[in-house]
Amino acid sequence: MKKIIIIGNGFSAWSVANAFLNKNVQITIIGKKKSIFGAQQLSPNGFKALKKLTENDDIKNIIYEIIQFQINSNKNNKTKNLRNFYFNEFDLKYYSVSREMLINLLIKNIKNKIEIKEINKSCVGIIQRNTEKFDVLLDNEELITADVIIGADGVNGVTRKHVCGTTNIITKKVFRGISNDKNKLLLKQKTLELNFSNYGHFVSYPFIKNDKKYINYVFIPNKSFQNSNKILDKLKSISNFSSVNWNEGYFYFFEDEIQTLHKNNILLFGDAGFSFEPHLAQVGNNIIEDARYLKFLLDNNSSYNEIFENFSINTCKKKRELKTISNIVGISFGINTFTKLRNSLVSNFSDKLMSDFLKKVWYG
Numbered sequence: 407m408k409k410i411i412i413i414g415n416g417f418s419a420w421s422v423a424n425a426f427l428n429k430n431v432q433i434t435i436i437g438k439k440k441s442i443f444g445a446q447q448l449s450p451n452g453f454k455a456l457k458k459l460t461e462n463d464d465i466k467n468i469i470y471e472i473i474q475f476q477i478n479s480n481k482n483n484k485t486k487n488l489r490n491f492y493f494n495e496f497d498l499k500y501y502s503v504s505r506e507m508l509i510n511l512l513i514k515n516i517k518n519k520i521e522i523k524e525i526n527k528s529c530v531g532i533i534q535r536n537t538e539k540f541d542v543l544l545d546n547e548e549l550i551t552a553d554v555i556i557g558a559d560g561v562n563g564v565t566r567k568h569v570c571g572t573t574n575i576i577t578k579k580v581f582r583g584i585s586n587d588k589n590k591l592l593l594k595q596k597t598l599e600l601n602f603s604n605y606g607h608f609v610s611y612p613f614i615k616n617d618k619k620y621i622n623y624v625f626i627p628n629k630s631f632q633n634s635n636k637i638l639d640k641l642k643s644i645s646n647f648s649s650v651n652w653n654e655g656y657f658y659f660f661e662d663e664i665q666t667l668h669k670n671n672i673l674l675f676g677d678a679g680f681s682f683e684p685h686l687a688q689v690g691n692n693i694i695e696d697a698r699y700l701k702f703l704l705d706n707n708s709s710y711n712e713i714f715e716n717f718s719i720n721t722c723k724k725k726r727e728l729k730t731i732s733n734i735v736g737i738s739f740g741i742n743t744f745t746k747l748r749n750s751l752v753s754n755f756s757d758k759l760m761s762d763f764l765k766k767v768w769y770g
Contacts (some may be wrong), residue, residue, distance in 0.1 A: 407432050411542055411550060413529045413565055414558030415439050416752035417505065418676025418762070420512040422556050425701040427519055434523040434550065436542060437559065440712050443653070444582050445613035445622035446508055447472075448501040448599070451768045452691030455698035460515045468511060470614045474597045475604075475760075479749050481604065483645050488752045491761075494542050496761040496767040498768075500598070502622065504615040525550070529559065532568045537670045547563040551597070554671045554710055557678040561658040566678045569669040574661040579632050579642065581625040591619050602749070605631050605640045607739045608647060609687075626685075628740035659683055659729075664722060666745050675700075680722065682729035685736040686767050696721055731767065 408431045412419050415437030423433055448456065456465055475491040516522060531543035532555065541549045557565020561575055601608040603715055606627040613622055625647070627738060630636045642648045659681040667679040674680075676693045695729045699721065703713045741748050 408435070408553045409551065410517065410554045410556065411424060411436060411540075411552035412558055413563065414560065414676075414678070415524070415526075416558070416560075417509055417512075417690065418558035418560075418678070419556075420509055420516070420550045421459070421649070421697040422558055422675045422700065423522065424512055424516050425697045425704060427516060427701075429704055431554075433516075433520070434525060434552075436525045436527060436529050436544070436550070438526055438528055442506040442509055444500050444505055444584060444624075444692045445611070445615075445620070446505050447679075447686060447687040448503055449691050449764075449768045450499050451688075452694045453499055453501055455691075455695040457702060459679075459694060459698045462511070462515055465503075467508040468614070469503045469610060470596075470619075472500040472502055472598045474610055475500075476597050476599045477675050477752055478599065478601045478609075479603075479745070480601050480644060481645060482753060483643075485646065486749075488749055489755060491757060491760050493744065495757070496764075498761070499765065502598075502611050502613040504661065504761065505612055507615060526557065530562050532564060532672070534670070540672070545588075550719060555673070557672060557674045558676050560677045561660065561681050562677045565674055567673060569666075569672055569674055570664065575658050576661050577658055579627055579658050580655050580657050581623075581638075581639075581652040583623040583625075583652045585621045585623065585650055586618065587621065587649065590621055594621060598767050601646070602745070602746075603644060603740070604742060605644075618634055623647065625652065626739070628742050630742055657684055663726070667718035667722065671714075673714045673717065680725040680729075683732045683736045685734045685739055686728065688728055688732070688767060691727070693767075728767070 410426060410431045410433045412423055412435045415435055419435055419437060426433060473492060473494050477488045479486045479488055512715045527544040527546060529542055530545050533541040533543060538553060540555055542552055543549055559561055559565055591612060598611040606625055609624045610621055612619055627637050638652060641652055664680055667674045700717055703716055707713045738748060
């Protein structure tokens with residue numbers, strides 16, 4: 407029985423753990439548990455992959471359907487609607503899900519079927535004995551032996567450095583918040599909203615958690631305000647978002663181009679392997695999709711080296727395309743000059759153009 411160690415204890419780790427169900431392996435998850443916040447958008451590719459990965463119809467109990475995509479411009483506390491797009495008119499199924507409930511679903515799904523060993527420690531190093539045996543060094547100096555290592559410990563993780571060496575990482579500031587404001591919940595029923603402002607762009611959408619409805623907010627400051635100490639004051643000055651309790655955080659992505667996701671029997675997964683800006687809402691969806699693809703490869707191949715090579719080649723190709731598109735979208739969202747031109751272009755998008763673009767992103 408192969409010993410699989412998954413380094414990380416978040417969304418990526420539990421997603422990839424589900425790929426190894428019924429594979430006659432012993433799985434150990436190493437990583438300190440973190441608090442889980444907010445919600446995740448589920449576009450058609452992510453929703454379809456989640457159903458196949460978990461082979462579980464219970465996901466219907468935790469997801470919330472989004473049927474409308476609304477794009478607005480906010481200036482001087484006045485909101486102008488630029489366009490509305492209805493997913494269901496183009497047979498596009500779009501949902502939101504509480505991140506906490508999503509991770510709990512993944513944990514429950516695998517623990518109901520196999521025994522998982524969890525170690526609430528940090529990995530501080532990987533020692534390679536030979537091409538097929540490794541020792542994982544914990545922060546208490548304990549060594550754990552593995553046949554296969556899956557690195558799901560993020561962009562700054564130990565596994566990324568072991569496989570790829572030093573990487574140039576870009577950091578961008580992001581603010582997140584949730585609200586249960588009843589009036590806004592009534593106004594935002596089943597609506598994904600994108601709002602442009604002079605300070606950056608806002609994304610908001612409703613979700614459910616334990617049968618209660620909330621609105622998930624994300625604000626990404628534009629380039630001019632990424633390092634501003636007054637950006638929170640600017641947020642509070644916009645009446646639509648002044649009541650949100652904003653939490654400051656960061657997202658990270660690689661500047662340089664990754665060539666491979668594996669080295670011997672070590673596979674980089676999720677943000678540890680390939681990260682890009684979140685403007686397409688495809689980072690989380692791609693993690694689920696990648697776990698489903700890895701599950702497919704495990705079902706149809708016996709050699710881990712062959713599986714990891716195929717996974718690396720095919721996922722890197724797709725991610726490079728998504729990264730390029732996401733960068734372009736991020737630049738257009740963050741424009742604080744030529745805003746009239748951007749707003750005019752958005753207002754004049756045809757439904758077909760919008761549909762074709764979304765399908766390219768969601769279906770490749």
